[in-house]
Amino acid sequence: KAGVTQTPRYLIKTRGQQVTLSCSPISGHRSVSWYQQTPGQGLQFLFEYFSETQRNKGNFPGRFSGRQFSNSRSEMNVSTLELGDSALYLCASRTEPGGQETQYFGPGTRLLVL
Amino acid sequence: AQSVTQLDSHVSVSEGTPVLLRCNYSSSYSPSLFWYVQHPNKGLQLLLKYTSAATLVKGINGFEAEFKKSETSFHLTKPSAHMSDAAEYFCVVSAPSGSARQLTFGSGTQLTVLP
Numbered sequence: 001k002a003g004v005t006q007t008p009r010y011l012i013k014t015r016g017q018q019v020t021l022s023c024s025p026i027s028g029h030r031s032v033s034w035y036q037q038t039p040g041q042g043l044q045f046l047f048e049y050f051s052e053t054q055r056n057k058g059n060f061p062g063r064f065s066g067r068q069f070s071n072s073r074s075e076m077n078v079s080t081l082e083l084g085d086s087a088l089y090l091c092a093s094r095t096e097p098g099g100q101e102t103q104y105f106g107p108g109t110r111l112l113v114l
Numbered sequence: 115a116q117s118v119t120q121l122d123s124h125v126s127v128s129e130g131t132p133v134l135l136r137c138n139y140s141s142s143y144s145p146s147l148f149w150y151v152q153h154p155n156k157g158l159q160l161l162l163k164y165t166s167a168a169t170l171v172k173g174i175n176g177f178e179a180e181f182k183k184s185e186t187s188f189h190l191t192k193p194s195a196h197m198s199d200a201a202e203y204f205c206v207v208s209a210p211s212g213s214a215r216q217l218t219f220g221s222g223t224q225l226t227v228l229p
Contacts, residue, residue, distance in 0.1 A: 004157075033217070043204065043219035056216055090157060102148070103217060105158040 002027065004093050004106035012112045018079040021109045025072050025093030031055075032074040033103060034066060037088040046089075049074050050096060078111075086113045116141040116209045120220035128228045133177075133192040135223045137205030140186060146208040147188045148217075149179055153201045161203075164188065175199070200227045 005024045013019050025032050033056075034046040045058040049068035066076040072093075078085055088110050092103035121136040139145060146165045150158040162173025169181040179190045188205060205220040 035219075042221045045216060045218075048216075092158075102160055102163060104160070105150070107157040110155075 004091055004104055006089075006091050006106040006109050008109060009107065010110050010112075012114065013081050014114050015081055015083060017081050018077060019081060019111060020075050020077045021089055021091075021111075023074045023076075023091030023093075023106060025074070025091075026104055029093035029095055029104075030072050031094045031096050032068060032072065033092045033094075034074070034076050035090040035092065036060075037090060037108070038084075038086070043090070046076065081113045083113050086111060116143075116145065116207050116216075116218050118205050118207050118218055118220035120203075120205050120223050122223050123221065124224045124226070126226040126228060127195045129197055130194050133190070133195045133199065133225065135190040135203050135205075135225065137188045137190065137220060138186050139188060139205070139207045141207055141209045143209045147179075147181060148206040148208065149173065149177070149188075149190050150204045150206060151201045152204065152222075158204065161190070195225075195227045197227050197229065200225055 007022045031050040033048040035043050037043045047054055047066050048056040052068045063079045068074045088108045090105050090108045092105045094101050094103045117140045119138045127133055148163045149161040151161050152158050161177050162171045164171045164181045172178045177192045179188055181188050202222045202224050204222050207218050
């Protein structure tokens with residue numbers, strides 16, 4: 001099975017712009033989660049989607065949003081970019097939000113905001 | 115609420131010597147616990163997980179971890195370090211949050227393996 005894929009792998013944007021990141025989960029996985037990783041704050045949970053519905057949300061401002069499509073692919077959007085949004089954004093998939101099954105991570109999208 | 119504390123931000127060992135990466139957790143519920151590894155410029159790879167079965171969990175690449183409820187610990191060990199083990203390691207707790215189970219990550223331990 002193919003793993004979790006994320007596109008693009010690298011992005012450079014300027015302050016005030018917006019950005020959309022994409023994540024394709026492992027085939028058969030219907031839950032997709034997003035995380036932000038920075039040197040200062042570490043790995044922080046953004047949100048999780050299942051069956052096109054947001055099931056859980058971390059403590060991030062409304063500039064961060066996401067959605068999930070009927071094929072389980074997910075996108076996250078960050079509007080009005082700030083310098084502090086520079087980070088590695090990781091996507092993870094699993095079969096469903098509950099239970100104890102493992103989340104499998106993609107390679108990440110590295111975003112640099114200038 | 116749940117939290118994870120990785121007690122060492124950096125650990126340095128010589129190749130062929132044992133590895134110990136320490137993790138303490140706090141959770142209001144019976145947690146699931148994981149160790150993930152992240153190599154430079156890569157995503158996270160699962161090393162092993164504990165889900166209330168055997169308290170000694172064996173993972174990939176010779177790593178294992180022991181769940182100790184009385185000590186709220188889940189330390190990661192390996193008998194003999196290899197150069198390829200150099201990476202950042204994350205201890206993760208998973209506990210219920212609404213209708214889902216949310217992951218909370220430790221701050222990471224950078225493992226250096228010296229020749």
